[in-house]
Amino acid sequence: MSNKEIEYTTVSEVAGPLMIVKGIKDVAYNEVVRIKTSTGEERTGQVLEAFMNKVIVQVFEGTKGLDTKKTSARFIGETMKLGVSKDMLGRVFDGTGNPIDNAPPIIPEDRRDINGNPINPYSREYPREFIQTGISTIDGLNTLVRGQKLPIFSGSGLPHNNLAAQIARQAKVLGQKEKFAVVFCAMGITFEEANLFIKDFENTGALERTTMFLNLADDPTIERIILPRMALTCAEYFAFELGMQVLVILTDLTNYAEALREIAAAREEVPGRRGYPGYMYTDLATIYERAGRIKGKKGSITQIPMLTMPDDDITHPIPDLTGYITEGQIVLERGLHKKGIYPPIAVLPCLSRLMDRGIGKDKTREDHAGVSNQLYAAYAEGCDLRDLVAIVGEDALSDRDRKFLKFSEEFEKKFVSQDEHEDRSIEKTLEIGWELFSILPKSELKKIDENYIKKYLPKNE
Amino acid sequence: MIKESLKGKITRISGPVIEADGMRGAKMYDVVRVGDENLLGEIIRLNENIATIQVYEDTNGLKPGEKVISTDLPLSVELGPGLLTNIYDGIQRPLPTIYDQTGDFIERGVEADALDRNKKWKFVPTSKVGDKLKGCDVLGEVQETSIILHKIMVPPNIEGTLISIVNKGEYKIEDVIATISSRDREIKLSMLQKWPVRQARPVKEKYDPSLPLITGQRVVDTFFPVAKGGTAAIPGGFGTGKTVMLHQLAKWSDAQVVIYVGCGERGNEMTDVLREFPKLKDPKTGESLMKRTVLIANTSNMPVAARDASVYTGITLAEYYRDMGYDVALMADSTSRLAEAMREISGRLEEMPGEEGYPAYLASRLAEFYERAGRAKLLGSKNKEGSVSVMGAVSPPGGDFSEPVAQNTLRIVKVFWALDSDLADRRHFPSINWLKSYSLYLDEVSSWWKKDVGEHWLNLRNNAMALLQKESELQEIVKLVGPDALPAKERALLESARMIREDFLQQSAFHEVDTYCSEKKQYEMLRIMSKYSDLIQKAIENNVNIEDIISIKSRENIARMGTISNQEFEKKFKDIENELEQEIEGIINEVNKT
Ligand SMILES: Nc1ncnc2c1ncn2[C@@H]1O[C@H](COP(=O)(O)OP(=O)(O)OP(=O)(O)O)[C@@H](O)[C@H]1O
Ligand SMILES: [Mg+2]
DSSP: OOOOGBBBBBBEEEETTTEEEEESSSSTEEEEEEEEOOOOEEEEEEEEEESSEEEEEEETTTOOOOOOSEEEEOOOOEEEEEEGGGGGGGOOETTOOOBBBSSSOOOOSSETTTTOOOOTTTTTTTOOOOOOOOIIIIISSSSTTTTTTTOOOEOTTTHHHHHHHHHHHBBBBBHHHHEEEEEEEEEEEOHHHHHHHHHHHHTTGGGGGEEEEEETSSSSSGGGGGGHHHHHHHHHIIIIIIEEEEEEEEEEEHHHHHHHHHHHHHTOOOOOOOBBBBHHHHHHHHHTTEEEEEOSSOOOOEEEEEEEEEGOTTHHHHHHHHHSSSSSSEBOHHHHHHTTTTTOOOOTTOOEETTHHHHHHTTTTHHHHHHHHHHHHHHHHHHHHHHHHHOOOGGGGGGHHHHHHHHHIIIIIIIIIOOOOOOHHHHHHHHHHHHHHHSSOOOTTTSHHHHHHHHHOOOOO | OOOOEEEEEEEEETTTEEEEEEEOOOOOOEEETTTTEEEEEEEEEETEEEEEEEEEEETTTOOOOOOOEEEEEEEEEEEEETOOOOOOOOTSSSSHHHHHTTTTBBOOOOOOSOOOSSOEEEEEOOOOTTEEEEETTEEEEEEEESOOEEEEEEEEOEEEEEEEEEEEEEEEEEEEEEEEEEEEEEEEEEEEEEEEEESSOOOOOEEESBOOOOOOHIIIISOOOOBBTEEEEEOOOSSSHHHHHHHHHHHHSSSEEEEEEEEOOOHHHHHHHHHHHHGOOTTOSSGGGGEEEEEEOOOOOTTTHHHHHHHHHHHHHHHHHHHTOOOOEEEEEEEEHHHHHHHHHHTTTTBBBBBGOOOOOHHHHHHHHHHHHHEEEETTTOOOOEEEEEEEEEOOOOOTTTTTTOOOOOOOOSEOOOBBBHHHHOSSSSSSOTTOEEEHHHHHHHHHHHHOOOTHHHHHHHHHHHHHHHHHHHHHHHHOOOOGGSOOHHHHHHHHHHIIIIIIIITTSSSTTTOOOOOHHHHHHHHHHHHHHHHHHHHTTTTOOOOHHHTTTHHHHHTTGGOOOTTTTTHHHHHHHHHHHHHHHHHHHHHHHH
């Protein structure tokens, strides 16, 4: 009898999300386990550690109701796979990859290991096609390019979901009509939050080009560990097999990291910072690094992971490790939100590392880099002056400084702030930038080439 | 090499770490083949019959009971012509070969020679029969790329009389090219050598570095210089510019050979180097930068166990080129990932954790690595010199430098480039904090600057530093009372400091011209800025209004000095300087008239 048919009832221990099965043989590391509880309920698990005659299994749907007498385990002889097909577009799946939209099951065109394999750096194509999101602070200052992984660092109660939905709605590569798809992966968010996206996709007709993987707040936590991997396996199939431009939205990575921590704690591992496992960097990298482009392939995977910074702390391990892996970050700020500015993007700590290669002549506009650098420098200076004014009052400022102060106020009002449904072209964004520059003395525009100043700076009367 | 090899079987698998039974007789750090797919691993602990092994490839699907075979050899690299321009994974498999075998994604169990066995190289002998040769003496030469002459050397541990050597001609790397008689033994040599990565290649003696490694980065060369054969660390939070800086150093530093190790970082960054370097020209030789470069990539999604192998592989290649008499520079991005890999493996071994979970041997491992840098008198009869400079990024959690990796690194390296998130946020790049950073090579390199570039280098540099120091003190006061309250003299001083910060220390890596600044240009820029500082003080003494001084046209000219090309700067700087003098004179005269 092959191992696949044996029902082991030798569960010897259940602890937290883990279960130990003894007296087994020939079970592989990371092999999938089908578990049946004493009441006949089916669950799925995965081997976390394999010994000659015992394995440690993590149980995705939780261990509630498991016992050491009747619970049985069957090892299916392979690691976790996802059946993929183009028919997954427009469909909704749960945390273990089963459809939950009452439509017929998927007939897979291929079955793929959800852990994927690393893209060979030699095969990668460097991302450099500008994606216009219609949001000035992103397009103008932190440009997103196709194949980039650009997370949104947010805080609880901030409108990160609205922002992500707006990006999904407006994102386009100028001058190109191509097949594109959205893969939406929800980890532990509420039904309400998920619904915001679903409604939006529905309204814009994007639903049929969207594949959703949902694990909501009341779904089993440990499933969150495999969910993004399934979503990305699906995305890789769309992008590199079917040649689609795929936008992957992952939310909320904070819940993912919590699940990771739960497993680590149950295994009594030596905890790293704030109790998160020491290997969290590597683990997150195996998710984020699945974004990109490949030489000779038409499709691409662009990732927008979202996370809520616990206590708005950007040095917390979740945003911190994410920032070390992703190609920049968009940071939302409570202060701006309270001022009523949408999107409340705190420009200074934001970054897009791939921007330099995606902008300029023939891509966006020749003056883009200069405008961006100058806006940053001037806004940073204005923000410093605000702190100063708080202490010494505006009268103590020189004429020059007052102009910078005014600049920073106007910058937030005109450049940062825009309507949730306003889709600004890159030209419009740059134009606003130039209007703002006319507040400053011309001699202070040191970051921009003189020729562009002549060409673009509005001539005052 | 037909030898009955030791064979055990897997008893436990936990991520990248496995245990195998039946391994008595295997040696610590020997390489083993694991499982039916022959995954590569290395023994990291022995206990009776049980060997603990770190596996350099993904262990998914591996089963207890599968075989483990010892190769009886330590982890080694292949050395010989064909290294340059190549890109390897952490255990020296060429990524292009892996691509040919498994396509766009890296699969497991790939076997690939580091060096092409079939390629023929034009070998020109330089030794003759009868020569008494020592380790690292040169047998002959191969033009490996148009800029690097590859010296085919006697391996370090061999010494004897040359009894045969082939004629000038084309040979494959495994062809026998020479025979040496050494204590009645005849040793056949080819162009291919192997060397265990965890063992430093020997030298006769190490010297203190004395020449600067010119990097074309103003804040480095002028303010915090690194020496040829020196060590430097560049710690900083995410997005502060470590990678850009290391890329800049790999591009523009005047080393002859560059080894770039991407250790646990992004795949796209390696792709970036691969596509950019071949197009860029070395400012000194005018040749493509790729021709002097070897890349090693163990990106963050590649197996963790190969992190430290990648760094050791890199440093061994660096030592090999050093032994030919070259100045080699190695960049490692990021050493923190190496430390984290050690922590992960140590955790799986259930070792007693030290600070923040890192193993207690973290400090000694880091020291071992950086100690392999240096300027040295080489083995061989000629007493040649060569150097390995090492520059490592450190990625401290939360950007807080008090953590163990940063702290242990700072205890070893001589140059500290402290990156600062505040500066990065306001796009002051490179975001090296001038008050926190230091270089212990300043004295060593200053005589070179004095002799080769300009008499007053050290003075200019120290005055500029003092100015910046003073600025930070004044800024404390400004925060309390506002700038208006300061006397004009001090406001002028703030202006001069601002100029140094914005127009000298800042340097855009992405500007066609500004990306590289020759040492002469650096010197001249600083000299003119220092003159500006003196002249505006003079203007203040002549009662010129500070606002009039700040708004002079020359201020803008000076700000654009960095973007004036290396060819025309001497002439244009003269003009800028003249205009500055005239303008200041002009405003002083204006005041005196009234
Ligand atoms: N010298 C420079 N000139 C212009 N821009 C720079 C410079 N240095 C850094 N930057 C900007 O900062 C961004 C981040 O730099 P970089 O990728 O080197 O950070 P890092 O410290 O390596 O971050 P991580 O630890 O996450 O890898 C770059 O993408 C670039 O936009
Ligand atoms: Mg980096």
